[in-house]
Amino acid sequence: MEAPEKSNTLPVLVVGAGVAGLTAALDLARLGIPSHLIERDGFLGGQVMRLDKLYPSDHCAFCPVWTEGAACSSHPLVTVHPLTSLEELESADGRIAAVLAERTPAVDPDSCVFCGLCRQTCESKGVAGAITLRPPALTWDPSAPPVPVLDPGLCSRCGACETVCPTKAISPSRLDSPAKNVRLEVADVIFATGFTERNPSPVAEYGQPDHPDIFTALDFETWTGEAGPNSGAVKRRSNGATPRSIAFIQCAGARDRRFLPYCSSVCCMHGLKQARWIKRRLPEASVALFYTDLRAVGKGYEGYARAAAEEGVLLVRGRPGIVFSLPQEGSTPVLALRYEDTATAKTLTAEFDMVVLNGGLAACPLPGESRLEPDRAQTCGFCREPADVAQAVVQGARSAALVAARLSAGGKL
Amino acid sequence: MSRAPLVFICTCHGTLSGALDRKTLEKGIAERFPDARVEFVPSLCRSGDLDRVSAPAGLEGPSGVLVAACSPFSRGKAVLDLAGKRFPGVGPELVDLREGCAWVHSTDPEAASAKAVDLVSMGLAAMKVRKRSPRPRIEVEQSVLVVGAGPAGLAATGALARLGARVTLVDRLARPGGLLNQIGKLFPHNTSSEELLGPLLQEIAHPAVDFLPKTQITRIQGDPGRFEAHFIRDGQDVSLSAGALILACGALPVLPENRYRSGELSGVISQLELETRLKKLEAASAPPDFGKAVFIQCLAAREDDHPYCSTICCPTALKNAIRLKSLAADVEVTILHRGIMTPGKVLEELYRKAMAAGVRFAAYSPEAPPEVRGNGRLSSVAVHDALSGRSMEIPADLLVLSTPLKPRPDTSALAAGLNVRLDNIGFACGCEPMRPLAAPVQGVFLCGAVRWPVYAEHAVDQGRAAAVKAAGFLEAGRAGGADLTSLALPGSWPGAASVDPQSCSRCGQCIALCPYGACRRGDDGTARVSGARCRGCGLCASVCPSGAVRVPENNVALRAMLREIAPRMDR
Structure with a gap:
């Protein structure tokens, strides 16, 4: 050259x-x-x-x-x-x-040594929650040690953390600097x-957005991830119990003229991946994935989808019409969804402990x-x-x- | 005057003093390494703290520098950089005493201090025996060989020429363009194949490009920086060498064989044949000579014998259905499918466009495939539409069978010589997911349908992407040979393996196992390692029964570290 x-x-x-x-x-x-x-x-x-x-x-x-x-x-x-x-x-x-x-972040990432003295001091001053050490899963970087993050609304700007910080990494005044x-x-x-994922999902018929057992796909990834808050254990967010059944709803907010008319392309495989991992961790649980067209078109993807079916993930062709809570006395409500299995042309209702809404990624x-x-x-x-x-x-x-x-x-x- | 190792222990602004007892550390290290000098420093990551450390008296310079601080994922890497500047030429090493020791054992200071002594001792033991292998610099010929002149290969060639590389482009056929020469219009933008190929052909009409048509590659050998390719051209054996390779040798369309009574009934054709017919009809602006067409998707695809989706057949069918509809709006077109595979934005638009043009769809299940009816001549197709739950018989005078692309049989021989892995279908694999177009061996790149079925526009994108990777490889080797580490993570080079011919038992296990083709048999039958191919993974050392393989970072230093704690491992 x-x-x-x-x-x-x-x-x-x-x-x-x-x-x-x-x-x-x-x-x-x-x-x-x-x-x-x-x-x-x-x-x-x-x-x-x-x-x-x-x-x-x-x-x-x-x-x-x-x-x-x-x-x-x-x-x-x-x-x-x-x-x-x-x-x-x-x-x-x-x-x-x-x-x-x-x-400029209130905590300079290049000089913070993650010692946590700032938070101890802040708590001793009685300002609860102004400084949180973000667990790695929520900073999205599993390698990062817990990073102190200042909440601009709760911080009183007293400056005690600044005095105690050994490296002068923290400065509440930077919260207000443009x-x-x-x-x-x-x-x-x-x-x-x-892209961004809309969280909570905009699809109104798929349940209340704040329902603890309804997740968006990326939310669910963090919740169940091995670097996540449960260290890879699959638990319900409502009561911490192991779910007996999980539904994955594909195209939730995509290929839908009300939201995103196009196909987000990655969600079929993403949903299959999550469904397979859940099935491996909870072999007893019933895991169903509701799809429109199962678009596993990339290198090695068809084999991946076949393996999901062989491992017991129930693949249902059909887009559920509605997700709703079934009130149950004494325990957390179970979610139910109503759908047409378009492969058999039957309309059915099924109960699930957790629902994952997959789709609708906006550029x-x-x-x-x-x-x-x-x-x-x-x-x-x-x-x-x-x-x-x-x-x-x-x-x-x-x-x-x-x-x-x-x-x-x-x-x- | 003597040379001794120097150990810096960072107390992280005094925050670690609670967990790590200074006296225990000093005593423990002195017992095992009496000559080591230990210095406690409040904050190694703050520039200046190291500078304040005066050279210990009587030392002409440290034999090695060990910094015991925090994890490389927090400040450890910065600490190493500062130590490297303070003690140039020593190559300081890092031990994590914070996250991996003081923090996790914060409730048990005694155990934390004892572990810290072990960690520092292991670091010193490793440092003593570790030989920094010279980073191999390889000569890189400033030229690229591109195999295959389809859209991917043409785009790669054109981009490389513009980036200043010398390129040789070879193809089996006389005419460049590959499979595109059989196709009229391309999805998703309905451009003609000439419109796509024209600019690409202009790009390769460049003084730096040598195009060799009617050339069949027989084998490629050699190492990164100098590959040797052998061909047959005009009945003669020819060879040439190149610094890097781009494999763009494409894929083959599957023929319908006897499926769905093709070959038996007239009026049953392949999607590729429809392309040819449409090209003629469009050129003549003539309406089609048939009124009712049925397409069947997923023939020889997504079946047990062919467990893959070929990516391009659904969009191709949609495109051709729309073309038929625009030639004559009253032509009835029905697509029998197993899910319409149009991921993304532009392809989903194509699907909507087909629906808007009046193309009909019916979903069949693989358990109940469509039944083709007719006697000598096609008359109808019977299908159970899973979506409506109805069985129907669709009158048809043309049946179009969509078949996938399959790997070219000659790809495997080419791939084997270059350590390019093939997937279960036979398509070539790159280093998924972050380097899908790069083969494990440096300087070898893939693009187009040789890797996976891909549509023309994406093949062009992949060609350009592969070109920039190949140009980067050439650039790394431009001045005085490539430092292969510059292509990997800086500082991550673990050193090339070497074989002691005296101890080698000639069993050949390392040769069979090496993913990069770096282990080979020498003239005397013993194993040899090609420095240009070796990536230092250490698989050869792990499998060698006679301990003849040496990988400096992996086995020698690791053994020294284990020996350091072995007496206490029973505890």
Whole structure:
């Protein structure tokens, strides 16, 4: 390869550090192209970090993604901006300027040593709950030690924690300081903003949103995850009992004109994965998955779906019409759902202890994308088209290829 | 003047003093490593604390530096970096005394202190014997060989040329384009295959690209940085070498064989044949010569003998149904399916578009497949629609059978030589999930239907993605050879394995087991390890019956650590 002109290459802005954004930034860096990788959250890896397992390998989700994140944050050509959002993009005369808003956390993650003295002091002052040590599952990063987090509403700003902190990592006054605006000139922009799951589910007929035994899929992943609050045990959220039956409802809020008209693509396999894991942990429990079309179309996915059926997951073709509580005296209400088994054309009612609503993942917006020339902005990952990990990383690399080709040849692909 | 190991113990701002007893630590370490110098420091992660430590008198420099602090997942890595700067050239090592010791045993300070002594001793023992193997730098030829000139291979070639690489593109056939040459219009955007191929062909008309048509690859051997490919071209054996490889050799469409009375009744054709007919009809703007068409999906797919969904057949059927409808709105099209597989946004739109165009759907179950009726000529298809619960007989003068793509039989031979694993169907596997287009062996990449059935637009995306990976590999090796660690996590290189030929029993177990093809038989029958292929996983060392394999990080240091605590392991 000939040496590309790198000395005067402006950095590329990568918006979002999920698997697609990480891949794009790292692939650019390997070609010698610098980038700014901005991330709304305080950790790298995006939504995948919330997953306990990945389909179809059933491997832990955390390690492979964390490794990419670590490679990214230690690469000299990648500047990582955590807790940062893209405010504005300006484009004039072929130059692109990005305005970033960088939030300063009340606890500086680089100097906190996680000793917990701040919380002890706060509690001794009688301010209950102002400082919580977030368990790893809720920070979505199972490797992180419990991080002190200040609740802006409960904190009295007394400053006692600041006095006791051995590294001066905590400062309640930062709760009230505005986000810092940073202006960067960038060559191109790669959007990898990902998706959000609506929690609680917007589908009204699937029960009260605050019912403790009705979960959204990502919620359920955390609740039952091995790094989650129950260390992998499957329990009802209402009474802590082991559930006798669990229903997974696919397309809850997707392929539905009221919410998201499209198919979120990843939910069939995600639901199958959760159903299989539940069945393995609770062989006695009845596990049913209600689907519209079982879209197991990727590499190894059909075999995964077949294995689910062989392991005793009941696959029911049909979209339940309603989920409701059956009042029972003396114990937690059982949930019931009414559905048509469209394979047999029969309408039935079944009782379940827990219900998981799977589906309806909405792409995140691409702020300022419309202001850019089409060849200066690439999109990858779920915000481009519903994608699972394998598809998102391909998209991320593709975006890097298009940007790198434009920068090194001054041409278009 | 002597050289002794230096141990820094971080008290984490005094927060660990409660659990770890300073005197116990000093005494315990001195008993086992009398020459080690132990320093207690309040906060190793704060820059400056290490600088304040003056070099101990009488030492010309430490023989090694062990930092006993917190887990590498909290501040440990930062501590190591600071220690590395303070003591350049020593290669400090880390022991976790906080999360893994003081914190988990906070209620039992005595046990915590005893464990801390063990942990530090193990660290010192490992440090003593660990030999940092030189990181292999391999020469990387600045060229890429792309196998297959379908949409994926063309896109990969074009992108690589633009990224500045020299590329050789080979294909069995005379004409580039692969399976796309048999297809008129492409889903989801109804572009013609010429519209997709045209720009790709322009991209490969580049001075850095050498296109070799009518070239059949016979085998590929060699190591990352210099692979050697052998072909047959014009009846002659030819070979060339390349630094990296991209396999884009595609897949084969399955033929309906005798299923659903194809070959027996006239009017029963494959989806691929419908493509050809539609292309002609559209060129002539002629209405179809049939009025009632039925499509059957999932032939030779999602069955026990073919347990996979081929991804592309549902969208292809929808696309062709819409094309028929737009040629003549009164053509009746019914798709008999087992679930319409259109994941995502654009494909789901295609499904809706087909419904809006008046295409009818009926779901059959594999236990009751559709029955084709006719005598010499197709007359109707009988099916039980699982959705409505009704059995129906659909009059038809054309039956279109949707078949999947299957792996090319020659892929397996190519893959075997490169340690590319095949899945249970026979498609090639990358390193799922984060590097699906990269083979386990460095410098080998996959894209397109060789990995899994994929539609043309995605094949192009994959080609470009594979190109940027290959370009990254070449770039790593551009200046004076590739440091393979730059492609992995920095600092994670455990050292390449080596074999002591004196102790090797020539059993060959390591050769059979190595996932990267790094262990090979030398001329004398003993095992040898290719430094360019080895990733330091240590499988060879674990299986070697005679202890001839040495992986510096894994077995030597680990044994030293275990020996350090062995006397106390019975407790």
